[in-house]
Amino acid sequence: MKILVIGGTGTLGKAVVREFAGDHEVITAGKTQGDFQVDITDENSVKTLFQRTGKLDAIITTTGSLHFGPLTEMTAEQFNIGLQDKLLGQVRIALIGQEFLNDGGSITLTSGIIADEPIRQGANATTVNAAVEGFVRGASIELPRGMRINAVSPTVVEESLAGYGPFFPGFEAAPAARVAKAYRRSVEGAQNGRVYKVW
Numbered sequence: 001m002k003i004l005v006i007g008g009t010g011t012l013g014k015a016v017v018r019e020f021a022g023d024h025e026v027i028t029a030g031k032t033q034g035d036f037q038v039d040i041t042d043e044n045s046v047k048t049l050f051q052r053t054g055k056l057d058a059i060i061t062t063t064g065s066l067h068f069g070p071l072t073e074m075t076a077e078q079f080n081i082g083l084q085d086k087l088l089g090q091v092r093i094a095l096i097g098q099e100f101l102n103d104g105g106s107i108t109l110t111s112g113i114i115a116d117e118p119i120r121q122g123a124n125a126t127t128v129n130a131a132v133e134g135f136v137r138g139a140s141i142e143l144p145r146g147m148r149i150n151a152v153s154p155t156v157v158e159e160s161l162a163g164y165g166p167f168f169p170g171f172e173a174a175p176a177a178r179v180a181k182a183y184r185r186s187v188e189g190a191q192n193g194r195v196y197k198v199w
Helices: 011-021 043-053 076-100 123-140 158-167 176-188
Strands: 002-006 025-030 056-061 101-110 148-154 195-198
Touching: 002 011, 011 025, 011 158, 011 176, 025 043, 043 076, 056 076, 056 176, 076 101, 076 123, 101 123, 101 176, 123 148, 123 195, 148 176, 176 195
Parallel strands: 002 025, 002 056, 056 101, 101 148, 148 195
Antiparallel strands: none
């Protein structure tokens, strides 16, 4: 299988790459690092990425920025960060990427535990993650040629606790390697429109 991991140079992305690298051809893309560079908020950048990668068997995204901050101080502009990046960025990848998937190929997006378990200062993240999951469910019934789309919803990743731990009091973290197993289920399995929760 030829697999593209967008965000493959990040904490979770690296674990996903390691999960597949032993038995598949893995290509990485990131904003500044990886085999290819891409800005997921830019339509032309995403189109150029897929034109350069050529046909694929699986597309995985482990990327997307969000805004964390108190609701009482949040502006629409700050809220828009998550909408334009993690939500529309992943949607854009799916919409454009489907044309570059081989028959029976798969797309796996990333949401997160706070779609179901809101946290303080996380209104933007809860909204975006829930919307990503809604898109996956809606898109799954329309994809042609035997293609599938799923999402992985991880809890906070152990390797990211230094930066994000204070936002997740009392949450049980999961090692990135365990979260990566869910991406294998999505890519190599047969399910469609699923949200794989790793909590």
